Amino acid sequence: MLAPSHWIGLVHKSRQTSPYIICDPGPYLDYDMFAMLSGPAIASISVVFDNVEQEDVWETCINGFLAIAKIAAAYSFDDVLNDLVVSLCKFTTLLLPSYVDEFPVAFAEDGKARLATLAVFTVANEYGDHIRSGWKNILDCILSLHKLGLLPTRLFSDAADDLESTADADPRRPTSLSLSPSHFPSLAPSRKSSGLMGVFSQLLYLDEEPAPQPTEQQLAARQQTLQTIQSCHIDSIFAESKFLQAESLLELVRALVLAAGKPRKRNNSLEDEETAVFCLELLIAITINNRDRIMLLWQVVYDHIASVVHLTTMPSTLVEKAVFGLLRICQRLLPYKENLTDELLKSLQLILKLDARVADAFLEQITREVMHLVKANAMQIRSHIGWRTIISLLSFTARHPEASETGFDTLAFIMADGAHLLPANYVLCLNVAGQFADSHVGNVDQSVRSLDLMAGSLISLIRWSHQAKEALGQEAAVKMTQDITEMWLRLIQGLQKFCKDRREEVRDHAILMLQRCLTGVDGIHIPEDLWLQCFDQVIFTLLDELLNLAQPSFVKDYRSTEGAIVLALKLMFKMFLQSLNHLSQSTSFCKLWLGVLSLTERCMKVKFKGKLSEKIPELISELLKNTLLVMKTSGILGPSNPVGGDSF
Template identity: 25%
Template sequence: MSSTTTTSPGGKQEQRPAAVPLVSSLDQRTTPGRNSFAVADVTAHRIKSELTWYQLVHAEIIAVTSAMRKNARWSGMNVNGLNMGGLGMSMGLRKGHGGNSELHSRNQENPLMGGFASLREYLNTVQEVEDLDALLLLNPFLEVIRSGNTTGPIAGTALGSIEKFLHYGIVGLRNPSIAFAMNALSSAATHCKFEASDAASDELVLLRMLQVLEMALTSESGQVLSDEAVCEMMETGLSMCCQMRLSEMLRRSAEHVMINMVIAIFERLKTLEDEWVYIDSPTYRHENIDANKDISKGAPHMSTPKQSSSPTTSTEKQLSSTTPNKESSNAENDFIGGNTDTVEGTTSNQKQEREDEGEGENNEIIEPAPLRPYGLPAIRELLRVLISLLNPHEHKHTDSMRLMALSILNVAFEVGGKSISRFEILRSLVADDFCKYLFQLAKTESTQLLSLTLRVIYTVMDTMRPYLKLQQELFLFFLIERLSPTSGAGSRAMVIDMDDEGNISLVQSSGKDGNDVKTGTGHVDVRSGSPNIYGKSSKSQGIDRNTSPEVRELLLECLLQCSRIPTFMVDLWYNYDCDLSCGDLFEEAIQFLSKNSFPDPNGYPAFDSHFLCLDTLLMFIDQMVERTNTHVNADPIPKSFIDPKELMARKARKRLILKGASLFNESPKKGIQFLLENGIVVPDESGDVNVSLARFLGTTQQLNKKSLGEYLGRPENLSLLQVFMRQFEFSGKRMDESLRIVLETFRLPGESQQIMRVADTFAEVFFETNPVEIANSEAAQVLAYSIILLNTDQHNPQVRKRMTLEDYMRNLRGVNGGNDFKEEYLRAIYETIRHDEIVMPEEHEGRLGFNYAWKQLLHRADSCGSFVVCDTTAYDKDLFQLAWKPALAAIAYAFDTAQDDSTLQKAISGFHQCAMLSAHFQLHDVFDAIVINLANMTGLIEETNGRNSVPDPIVDVAGQKYVVSDLAIRFGRNYKGQLAAVVAFAVVTRHGNSMRKGWKKILEIIRNLFVNSLLPGSMLQVEDFLSGTTSIPLKPKTPVPAKQQNRRDGSLLSTLSSYLLSPYANDEGYRADPSEEEVESTMCAVDCVTACKLEELFGDMSSLEDETLVALMTAMQEVGYNTKESESPEETTPYNPVTVLFLEFIVSIAIRNGDRIQLLWPYAVDYIFSVLKHADKQSVLVVERTVVALLRLCISFSAKDDMQDSILQCLKVLRDFPPAVTQAVGEQMMAGIYSLSNANSENLNKSEFVETILEIKQKVASAM
């Protein structure tokens, strides 16, 4: 052996033998085996201490040995000479018994001290920390931990030393033997033993042990731990979490450690490339994880922790092999949940080492076989055990244990949920037992357990959505079902209704809708084939689902949390509502949320739950808006998604199928007729409908299984029954397996003849597959009927004496073509039926019924396809069309009943976003409904008498005069009305192109604001031929009564025709002075009108589309002038300023949109002609303003060749005025004709125009 001269860490030069490198599994840097993955890159050692590693290790050796010497067993012991004899043997000397007997005895009595002495000698041979053999370094400390002879303080000191080695980086991935060292550390820590003292001191040691386990697994070196080691560590932590004899602090600390370890374990999934090759072994196939059963040899296994163990028993067993002479005085601490067996995956050498250490005969380290770093086997086993703790039917598992398991599982899926979904062996656990237990726990009334359960469900559904399509459907329907109060016998469903005016409300359903078949056998469950979590059939109406407000709020919070997924609602629509085999989950969710945003008189009182429903709806709207803004330039229909039109066609077909299923459940004849009429069932070329009908009956989940069985069992439907049976694939299956498949699709009828008919038909079809065990069709019929009887015999609770295998075989003797069936064949049938009942659909309730339905769900999951995440705007229009009405109803109700600004802000945002979406999707009826609802909320729609005989008082505020009207006071006091007005005009100004019928409501508001002197003055400015620009007066001056009908005083006519009074003129006879509060309310109304920015609404109409302009002009005609004629020919219509206001609006819009005058001219002149039709009965001011408006139109378009005929027609109307009217408006008419003549239009020089103008002038001159 070569040697080198080195300087020891202590500074002394010495000759050292060259260190012999030990075999390390890390030399390959990869996991051995067929399927391996690289360990994380190994970086250079960096010690987290300013002391040298040599000093640190020696300091820890001194700390442990000093603690040992405080004990009487090691007091005064000298470690020198403990290892004498080894040098001679290495030099070839024979080991004797004479002089070395004393040394041998000392070695046997002090193996722990001797280990530290050997370590000190070894440290002198190591120069660099990277060369430090990790196993040799840790072994003396591990021996102290494993020994049952040490006290708690000694074991705690040794554990602290190991933790420091890991934390400071003295032990790292570059160290030789690191893999074996880490696995030895795991084994020693999980089997930590020491003499018990007081509980507090012992728990401090156990806490230190937990910290070492955490450090070992979460550190860089934890990557090399084996599957068996990780399972041992996690089993130890779980057991301590569940040991009720431990203090609360220690159990919570153990849970915290478990969570940190689980984070490290499940983060490892992100680095695994694929599944292990051996996962297809029977150990990893789908299995029931409820019971702890034998695990295949070589597979890591964890025992399910128990709430309480028997430490006395386990202590006695282990002490008997270590220190039998102290069995009565020492209380050894072994916290593996009372399980004395080690993990079966532990190598035999490691087991032998632990056995040898108790005897103290030979502590020589035997090099074990290379270890495989942990991966899927350990992760799967950990997941299996944690899931098993959730089983609600396992009574030995307490709620505290379930809470602990849920906390750990939640962290596991938060860290690695998406990574879990990559591996089939993990997905199968989650999709089956995990989801089943979670959904059953969700029924609890314990708020603590329910809260954590719902959180885990959300985490799982969020991270593994593509693989849990049907599970998510079941859970969401469960939420809606449990949150929906039980309806009374006479109550009807509440639906959203909208009247002709666009007002939305929640009303009771009439129950007359043909699609609303909810009673009797015609009931169709919208959840399709999902099981009922309550374990009752869909017919059971007596389920009390009234939940406490606390539980209800938790359930709604969970639904709200699910809705925070940006594509949640569109995913529901795409994956469920448009899938023939799934329920209408999106529609159910929207209806539930909108209905529960209202206080239901038959349901829950108003709690925060109503606001949670509203928040969920608003979140859905907000997500659509966000997608609209984000995907502005994106392809609206990605190639990976189904075209929206095709999806809507599927939805329409689904409605027909559901309607047909409902009718079939009520009356098969009516149902089939409906299916034929709507093309769901189609006859073939020969006119036979059996093939198509059989396919419908076999694939439609919503059919009543009892009705289906009775229909198929009728003698006239024998040919249909045969076709129905031939849909199934029986080849290669045993008869009981094939019969089980058939009987899962319908329920056997009650009459024996019908049962025989079904059994015979099945047997006939089954025999066509040529089963070798059956001689002929008669034998097949007998065997099929016998299986049905055997199933009843074995599982009917009324049968006391069960049929044995011998009885069953005896009953079938000689029926197989004169011979017996093979014993193995009948035995297999008998044992299968005995252990697994053929459950008829809708036959069982409770736990058995749920388990059967759950199996059906898993079976359907294989063919239902993956869950598709729809991050696209392609379907948003269809969704919004379905959801806008209930959503708007909820928003309007929230606005109307809000008691705080936060709720008002939510409602206002909802209005804005709904308006934006309706404008974006060009849904004019939706936009109209939004505007109409907002307009109704303002309180400005009601007719007001703005022309009272007693004028409203006028006040001066800051130099401005304001009219204090009743409407102004009422509106100023209506805070929500003011907000509604601001929102209404904001959305109309921004999205006015989308409005049609809503214009009428907006114009009614403007009308009422005008007659109450609340419109901005700029909107009242009009052009006049005589006065230039003036304002529209609300009332004319009180005229001097005319004694003659034909008035000749031109100055009086001029006075009447001019606008000398503003709307706020000072007249006599006012009401009492207003109070300060009324003045303040009026100022609030004025400020609100200013905030509405009405000038912007009518400032530029050129951007409006043709259809919008037509709707606006039509609304102005309806609101501005009442065409009903006066009943008395002598009666003169009083002055109506509203007629003048909208006349000016119409003319202004027409003039500003000159390029579209052909479109607008008919509406403008129709309004004008309807006023002038009875000019002699109209107020002079109204007629005068109408004449001015007509002439302004003629002047504006006199140069347009295509408008000449229309202009000439207008001039002829003026020419044909009665003399009295001509006399009254003559001055304005002449001024307008003069302006028209100066328009420099060549068209006006035509003879017909000249003649008409001359005639007008002559009539005016004669009338004056």
């Protein structure tokens, strides 16, 4: 304490100085002072807010909280902002609502809770860039509102829709949501149910009094609760997530995964599954809204979806949302992220790992989504790995009663007229077309159409062959030519398989398509040894097998083999004449010619139902006459040469 004399001295000096002391107003100490004072300030305001009952004091406290949030954001004190969020969330009464049925009324009557709730979501919307661990507490509040049925039904669709599409539709439309009481459950519990159990339930409650109707006071309180939640603009947190800083966005996504909980192999409770579905939908919405930063989020999102797929053994809403959410992400991002095409399509391999029961339940709808994806993005899928995923998904549909038609339509879109056939997907498409042709799920018409797709792919091989000669260097052209020849051989072998199908229409059509692909190869370089291989392993083998199937022991399973033998004979002679000039100089030509004659002789002797055919000898006579005439005219056949000598 100062003595009286000291005070007299100070007063005397003050009279001799100028009336104002000029000081430097620069904020040199603000940062350090806020660092020291923010924590105690939050604690002090929290104590006052918790213990007073005057509304004006509550509002002052909330203004203080918001002022701290503003300064913390300005100075990037993220920890301070997270602590503030934690403190505010405790006052919302949303973290542990023990009075679920009465909550809408109780919340409306609790002014402190409503102010705190508004403050929490104001901080989330305005200063979300600086929230890290606080997202967990904010999501806990949102989940409580969800469980209470107090969230708008369009929370996800608005967040998932691209902003440009909504802007194009109506640029004047506000981003906030309008709520109506119809979005929320009534105060009285409903006992409506259907089926036999519903009848029993109604009988049990016959003697009870009907549930009381809400009073006007309750309805007014409920409306006030809805208006408060509407003012929170919860949807904007997710719809505007594309503007969050990267670290904050990643923490929000991680908090959603944490809130969803880990899937279990055993069925979760209904409440747990509803929470997991809610979080998953938000996760997918955020992912789509942040397509420009997809790689920041992708691993977290993919791992969560993968965990759902791997641990689910029975159809459920959660796995359904996971599968179709993944498909939707790919559909929405592929048009904009060409450099990520393979990565996104590779993620769809998760669908191939679904439990058989789950896959069967959703395969028809999955196939429809895959069809939409292919039709919208086929032009930018260029790699083998990308197409392998798509074709693998289609292959599952070949034998599925509901999904087969859509799967085949998708394959036809890719293969018809070579529209989207590439060297990268040719063999893949050929194999799955064979699966559709072999399937008995669809009708015979689908099998025939599948063979048409296979044979029609020949035009792509011819086109690539011409392009290889014109555009590539010599070394690359040789490699491409070899690849095309290999693909052509796979096509021939694929068609050959169906030339002995039990279904007459499929068998005969396969022989015709085989003939088209063997005789229409202008522009494709087929080496001499490969032609001889085709005769030996394809044409001769086919006729030999058909002759065996004509035996009495196979008649029951293979009917009308006579027609197939006729078509195969025509194929053999047409191919022989077409390759005559090319192969006549080969040392193996004599063996080839004798092979033709040997099979022809066997066909002459084949019997159907114990009788010789009338049609086949007439056909052979005509075919041999034309062939001998051509061989004689061209000087290949004569008594004096080795071929002629053996033949005669």
